[in-house]
Amino acid sequence: GAVVSQHPSRVICKSGTSVKIECRSLDFQATTMFWYRQFPKQSLMLMATSNEGSKATYEQGVEKDKFLINHASLTLSTLTVTSAHPEDSSFYICSAGVPVLAGGVSDTQYFGPGTRLTVL
Amino acid sequence: AQTVTQSQPEMSVQEAETVTLSCTYDTSENNYYLFWYKQPPSRQMILVIRQEAYKQQNATENRFSVNFQKAAKSFSLKISDSQLGDTAMYFCAFGSNTGKLIFGQGTTLQVKP
Numbered sequence: 001g002a003v004v005s006q007h008p009s010r011v012i013c014k015s016g017t018s019v020k021i022e023c024r025s026l027d028f029q030a031t032t033m034f035w036y037r038q039f040p041k042q043s044l045m046l047m048a049t050s051n052e053g054s055k056a057t058y059e060q061g062v063e064k065d066k067f068l069i070n071h072a073s074l075t076l077s078t079l080t081v082t083s084a085h086p087e088d089s090s091f092y093i094c095s096a097g098v099p100v101l102a103g104g105v106s107d108t109q110y111f112g113p114g115t116r117l118t119v120l
Numbered sequence: 121a122q123t124v125t126q127s128q129p130e131m132s133v134q135e136a137e138t139v140t141l142s143c144t145y146d147t148s149e150n151n152y153y154l155f156w157y158k159q160p161p162s163r164q165m166i167l168v169i170r171q172e173a174y175k176q177q178n179a180t181e182n183r184f185s186v187n188f189q190k191a192a193k194s195f196s197l198k199i200s201d202s203q204l205g206d207t208a209m210y211f212c213a214f215g216s217n218t219g220k221l222i223f224g225q226g227t228t229l230q231v232k233p
Contacts, residue, residue, distance in 0.1 A: 029182055029216065032219055034219075034220070034221070037161075041209075041226075041228075042225075042226070043161065043211065043223045043224065043225050043226050044165075044211070044221075044223050046220060046221070046222075049220065091163060093163075095165070095221075098221060107128070108153075108165070108167060108170055109215075110154070111157075111165035111166075113162070113163070113164045114163050116165070
């Protein structure tokens, strides 16, 4: 159980175009999903928290107009990189948490396989 | 704000030997979770082990165990009987009641035959 998928796994696009990445929880409902960015041999950097039915919460320094997040259902969150440029090339990873019955403490996050974005 | 520090950028171990990866963290919270994730060359993040801060007993999962020292804010991972498939980047992560995970810088582990 607790499988998260991402699509596409790889995408190459031209500078100035927009790219949409989908993140799905396959066997559970996720009210919250998270989007990370990872550069080669570096750690994961949290970009934003995606909340079902409400606006995403962005981390400091992340442009909300550049990285649009939509969490339209309990199993799907999308990240759209708008007007992509070569500096947006990176590995993008989503995660979803298995809901906790006890309140107030985070539980385990399960990660999608990631999307490699290359902007030419 | 919470921070997570992994002070060993790279480590290596011989197959079948034991290796310990270090992790320290800083927080003022009392209720939290700690995790070790593994990221092999495929880059898929895989949960290795988790520890609830309110539990004194160290978590174990087969060949993987942790040494959780709450007062010292230390959370090391011990891998016993290392296997070639353990070669990966390992991330220590702190999870608070906000639901967010804060990751350490990572340790690249190479298991040598």
